[in-house]
Amino acid sequence: MTAIAPSQAELAVLKHLWTAGPQSAREVQDGIAAATGWSYSTTRTLLARMTEKGLVARQDVHGLSVFEARVEKVTLMGRLIRDFAANVLDMDGPLPATTFAGSRLFSEEEAQALTALLEMSDETGKGEGQ
Incomplete structure (x- = not known):
């Protein structure tokens, strides 16, 4: 990506x-x-x-x-959310993604994949599809 x-x-x-x-x-x-x-x-x-x-x-x-x-939706959204959390909110580490479960942008499976991606720590998430 x-x-x-x-x-x-x-x-x-x-x-x-x-x-x-x-x-x-x-x-x-x-x-x-x-x-x-x-x-x-x-x-x-x-x-x-x-x-x-x-x-x-x-x-x-x-x-x-x-x-x-050409970019995968869940991977890109996960990266954008992580960047926002780190650069705007000064948050590090795993991010709870339950807020995104009701999004019309994601199917149930995609919401679950996004949740799994965001719940990983920053160190684990780096390099995942990036």
């Missing part, structure tokens, strides 16, 4: 791709336009930058570019 943290805009695209699966730029645009207000060209530019960063993979299928999330 890339060590580059996604921006809020990139995270919106990733969340869409995690839910919808591989899609063309137009499909991504159609899926996020109401929430973001972005133009099609903005979405295309963002997808190109995300491809360069390694956040998404681009594959040509029958002459159409199809984009897919």
Whole structure:
């Protein structure tokens, strides 16, 4: 997984791709336009930058570019939560993840995996998918 943290805009695209699966730029645009207000060209530019960063993979299928999330949802979210806890809240060590169990972003299995990831100590968690 890339060590580059996604921006809020990139995270919106990733969340869409995690839910919808591989899609063309137009499909991504159609899926996020109401929430973001972005133009099609903005979405295309963002997808190109995300491809360069390694956040998404681009594959040509029958002459159409199809984009897919290249970062695993639970691993990325675990890293972002750990970074927030360490850098903003000055917390070290295991993190209780029960707060995230009700999130619409995660299935029950993903919530359990996130909980297991966050309950590991910082020393144990380093290097896990990073």
